[in-house]
Amino acid sequence: MTWAKLAWRASATVVFVVLAAVAFAQAPPAPSSAAIAKGPWLMRPATTSLTVMWELAGEPAAGTVPGEVAYGTARDALTQKAAATFDKKTATARLSSLKPDTRYYYRARSGEAESEVGTFLTAPEQAKTWRFLVYGDTRSSPKSHAAVVAAMMKHAEADQRFVLNTGDMVQRGREYAQWEEQFFTPAAPLLLNHPLLPVMGNHEGHADWYYHFFDVPGSGKEENYYAFDYANARFVVIDTEASTAPESPQGRWIEQELKGNTRDWLFVSYHKPALSSGAHGNDAVVFRDLLPTLEKHHVDAVFAGHDHNYERSEKDGIVHVTAGGGGAPMNPMPGLKLKAKANPWSKVYRNAFHFCQVTVSGKTMTCEVILTDGSKLDEFTIDKTRPPAPPVAVPAPKSEGPPPVPGAKPQGPPPVPAPAPAGSGKEDDY
Numbered sequence: 001m002t003w004a005k006l007a008w009r010a011s012a013t014v015v016f017v018v019l020a021a022v023a024f025a026q027a028p029p030a031p032s033s034a035a036i037a038k039g040p041w042l043m044r045p046a047t048t049s050l051t052v053m054w055e056l057a058g059e060p061a062a063g064t065v066p067g068e069v070a071y072g073t074a075r076d077a078l079t080q081k082a083a084a085t086f087d088k089k090t091a092t093a094r095l096s097s098l099k100p101d102t103r104y105y106y107r108a109r110s111g112e113a114e115s116e117v118g119t120f121l122t123a124p125e126q127a128k129t130w131r132f133l134v135y136g137d138t139r140s141s142p143k144s145h146a147a148v149v150a151a152m153m154k155h156a157e158a159d160q161r162f163v164l165n166t167g168d169m170v171q172r173g174r175e176y177a178q179w180e181e182q183f184f185t186p187a188a189p190l191l192l193n194h195p196l197l198p199v200m201g202n203h204e205g206h207a208d209w210y211y212h213f214f215d216v217p218g219s220g221k222e223e224n225y226y227a228f229d230y231a232n233a234r235f236v237v238i239d240t241e242a243s244t245a246p247e248s249p250q251g252r253w254i255e256q257e258l259k260g261n262t263r264d265w266l267f268v269s270y271h272k273p274a275l276s277s278g279a280h281g282n283d284a285v286v287f288r289d290l291l292p293t294l295e296k297h298h299v300d301a302v303f304a305g306h307d308h309n310y311e312r313s314e315k316d317g318i319v320h321v322t323a324g325g326g327g328a329p330m331n332p333m334p335g336l337k338l339k340a341k342a343n344p345w346s347k348v349y350r351n352a353f354h355f356c357q358v359t360v361s362g363k364t365m366t367c368e369v370i371l372t373d374g375s376k377l378d379e380f381t382i383d384k385t386r387p388p389a390p391p392v393a394v395p396a397p398k399s400e401g402p403p404p405v406p407g408a409k410p411q412g413p414p415p416v417p418a419p420a421p422a423g424s425g426k427e428d429d430y
């Protein structure tokens, strides 16, 4: 071999090595092969953005891509991509520049692991007819929780925008395994297609996992309470495991959020009901610290949980719903007496698994309460296009809940027991 040929071969080898090194540096790292263990679930519904989250069964290999979401407005054309970030096995992808009031389809992917295709609707910019779901107290019995979710999916209208969970999603929020067993697995079909709005329950108890799994919208500085506007409504989500007293940080924030509402509707959600005929009865702290503020600002409806039953109460212009029939052991429970006498504002009470579907249509809203067999337990409408109706006498409750007694008059507010200190985060047994 001549010197010229040797030199050519040497230079060609150098070029090849350099090109290969450049190509390797530019190529995406090998994908992770970890399977998807939880989700996907959707957070932060809005007009032009949404968060998609999912959890991998294991840590991805160092340097690998944590994942991405492919999405688009047609199921068979998921042409847009959003890269995920990664923390403690959980991937988070933020979808942006979405079109308002539009149906999207999406699929999450981490390496070779792919989710099934889910779908969601973005929020409308203008007031129109739109729906959302409410349920709560989904803890402790995955079978019962799954039955409620199955009923929701069977009953589901195509245009339900999101699901509000009124708290106590799991028995013990600090136990990682319970989040999969009691919440993410039974609720998987629902969470795939409906963004979740979570509420802090006493069983979550400010556990780190609550903050890790959930990404909430709006203006709250902490994720345990937050507010957001959706179409022609404002939602204010409150943490009844922290102080709601007017002079507390959360109390001052609540005042601002309620006072600043410019939408047609003002909906509030928290876990412990101010008015309840169930085993817990009226929550003395919420009754004392929060209820006057809600009434002062003309809140339209409150969605609570905590007591494992359905109840609708009406007091001073606010409809109070307890939607605690999401799967937890149903009231009455052994050794616990119901407290119907404490709640003369009750209109409907029932011990049954259920969920609520709320339809907002301009200045009218209707809440349908559906049992697991698909039958309707209750329905009420708030119509703001009509002048307010004159006050109606509240029927007196019976001992096992409050079926109406025609002509009965309320006896005024019942004595409310001395409140326990708020914010202890202590979990009770029920």
Ligand SMILES: [Fe+2]
Residues within 6 Å of the ligand: 168, 201, 202, 203, 271, 305, 306, 307, 430
């Ligand atoms: Fe609770």
